[in-house]
Amino acid sequence: MAISFPSTDYFEALKGKMTAQQEKFRRLGFIDTTFGVKVGNNGKARNFVLEFEVFDLKNVREVDAIDLKKVDFMIEGDARVWREMIENIHRNGEADSSHDLNTLAHFGEQLKIVYDDPDGHDKLYRFMESIQKFFDLSSQVEVSFS
Amino acid sequence: MAYLSTTNYLEDKDFIDKWLYTMRTGEMDLSWMKAATEKVKPHEANSRRGLTYRDLDLGSYGFTGVPEKVRGNRSYAPRGAEIPAGVPDAQPWVSRKSEVWAFNTESYYEEAVSRQWNVTTDIPWERLDSVELPETIGKALSQLMTFLTEVEMIATDTPAMWLPRLNPDFIEVKAFIAAQAMDEARHTEAFRKRALTTGWGLMKASPVNEMALKHLRDADSFSEMSVALHLVAEGNVLTMFRFSEYLSPTDVDKRIFRLVMQDEARHVGYGMQHFKYVLENFPEKREVLHAHLDEAENISFAGSAATELTESFIILAGGGLKKENIEEGIKITTKFNLKQMEEHFERLDKCGMPERKQRSKLYQMYEMGRAAAEAAGIKL
Numbered sequence: 466m467a468i469s470f471p472s473t474d475y476f477e478a479l480k481g482k483m484t485a486q487q488e489k490f491r492r493l494g495f496i497d498t499t500f501g502v503k504v505g506n507n508g509k510a511r512n513f514v515l516e517f518e519v520f521d522l523k524n525v526r527e528v529d530a531i532d533l534k535k536v537d538f539m540i541e542g543d544a545r546v547w548r549e550m551i552e553n554i555h556r557n558g559e560a561d562s563s564h565d566l567n568t569l570a571h572f573g574e575q576l577k578i579v580y581d582d583p584d585g586h587d588k589l590y591r592f593m594e595s596i597q598k599f600f601d602l603s604s605q606v607e608v609s610f611s
Numbered sequence: 612m613a614y615l616s617t618t619n620y621l622e623d624k625d626f627i628d629k630w631l632y633t634m635r636t637g638e639m640d641l642s643w644m645k646a647a648t649e650k651v652k653p654h655e656a657n658s659r660r661g662l663t664y665r666d667l668d669l670g671s672y673g674f675t676g677v678p679e680k681v682r683g684n685r686s687y688a689p690r691g692a693e694i695p696a697g698v699p700d701a702q703p704w705v706s707r708k709s710e711v712w713a714f715n716t717e718s719y720y721e722e723a724v725s726r727q728w729n730v731t732t733d734i735p736w737e738r739l740d741s742v743e744l745p746e747t748i749g750k751a752l753s754q755l756m757t758f759l760t761e762v763e764m765i766a767t768d769t770p771a772m773w774l775p776r777l778n779p780d781f782i783e784v785k786a787f788i789a790a791q792a793m794d795e796a797r798h799t800e801a802f803r804k805r806a807l808t809t810g811w812g813l814m815k816a817s818p819v820n821e822m823a824l825k826h827l828r829d830a831d832s833f834s835e836m837s838v839a840l841h842l843v844a845e846g847n848v849l850t851m852f853r854f855s856e857y858l859s860p861t862d863v864d865k866r867i868f869r870l871v872m873q874d875e876a877r878h879v880g881y882g883m884q885h886f887k888y889v890l891e892n893f894p895e896k897r898e899v900l901h902a903h904l905d906e907a908e909n910i911s912f913a914g915s916a917a918t919e920l921t922e923s924f925i926i927l928a929g930g931g932l933k934k935e936n937i938e939e940g941i942k943i944t945t946k947f948n949l950k951q952m953e954e955h956f957e958r959l960d961k962c963g964m965p966e967r968k969q970r971s972k973l974y975q976m977y978e979m980g981r982a983a984a985e986a987a988g989i990k991l
Contacts, residue, residue, distance in 0.1 A: 495660065495722050497718075519657060583883070590849060
């Protein structure tokens with residue numbers, strides 16, 4: 466059954482895949498960061514906070530708004546961009562060179578990285594490969610878009 | 612030989628007699644068994660993570676208790692060991708904690724160890740077999756890789772030079788610096804391999820880049836080195852790696868840049884936390900740090916604007932050497948240059964030096980560059 470994006474179910478599904486592929490994520494190393502995901506849609510937004518610890522996604526929750534002082538950074542984008550990224554991952558097994566997170570977010574034209582503390586912002590890059598591989602797990606999940 | 616043992620043991624009768632006596636009689640000294648040291652039993656705070664340096668932050672073995680001025684250990688004795696008379700003075704250059712310490716140093720080291728990777732086996736080099744880049748793109752990519760190889764070689768030498776100069780009580784910092792040297796050696800390897808796999812060989816060394824790198828290598832103090840290397844140079848290089856990933860012509864290049872940026876960001880993290888630590892614990896050093904920054908910003912401005920780097924970025928960003936390619940390449944590269952400077956000042960601001968903009972010549976360059984970009988119709 467397809468899992469709706471955006472939703473906590475979607476992130477929980479990726480979490481399950483991450484746990485099932487422990488060896489791969491252990492090989493990438495510790496990932497200790499809490500970040501927000503904001504999906505905009507016609508002036509409204511759904512917000513999620515993802516808390517990674519050691520090798521796992523420890524916790525994911527939907528919130529009304531993301532407090533930038535309580536997360537390292539937030540990845541913000543329109544539902545259309547998120548959908549294009551996830552569909553691309555699904556087609557290719559991983560994001561192709563036009564759809565990886567850094568490319569989409571680099572000049573803030575597609576996705577935007579928002580942060581309060583540049584040290585928190587740099588955590589996106591400290592854990593970039595783990596975060597990218599986490600989103601690449603979307604290739605193993607049937608996703609529907611509301 | 613800079614150092615000769617004060618005793619010639621091979622000709623010292625008492626020493627040789629004792630060696631033979633122990634062999635002959637089996638009589639042992641065993642005084643070390645009564646070492647006047649603390650007994651502790653560390654436990655993993657998180658079994659998934661394992662036994663970390665932070666778990667060892669206990670009593671005389673811990674880092675929390677290391678004083679600002681380490682006077683008790685000038686030998687090679689590990690922190691917490693009994694130090695008997697007769698150990699040599701290792702003459703560490705740095706015995707002041709605030710000169711080297713950073714918040715969470717031990718975590719940066721643990722993260723470094725857990726996130727090591729292997730250039731030979733973790734990069735899908737075989738995918739390049741089917742890649743044929745246009746000549747200008749291939750050469751520009753190789754020039755970028757040549758430039759970065761030059762950078763990373765000195766980024767390996769520089770922290771490594773400081774290792775024996777640090778007091779042995781700063782175990783966690785020494786471990787982090789050793790891991791950094793390994794990271795930078797790996798980056799040198801990655802960029803050299805990628806330059807050669809373009810098929811064009813290496814391109815040209817950069818005099819301006821090398822002048823900048825020499826400044827890093829020849830820093831007079833650890834803090835000066837850290838400001839110049841971790842905070843300024845690696846901060847700029849981190850933005851450069853992200854930009855390079857963005858411009859990468861193949862997914863192999865993307866993977867290389869994603870992996871190197873992880874290491875680089877960790878070094879910047881240490882640099883920021885060290886800078887904050889100095890400002891909070893050694894406030895009288897603020898003016899000295901400004902002076903370090905004056906020089907570091909000067910050389911980083913020069914390095915970032917080096918012809919060999921800028922032109923390869925313009926070609927990669929614009930997709931070639933035609934007029935329209937160059938126009939597009941200049942727009943994108945200018946945005947990157949300004950972003951690099953913006954992020955530098957953001958970091959300093961958050962570290963507790965918001966006044967930096969007012970006295971920085973680099974900030975004047977940033978404002979001048981921004982105005983020029985806007986005048987040229989570049990959307991920022």
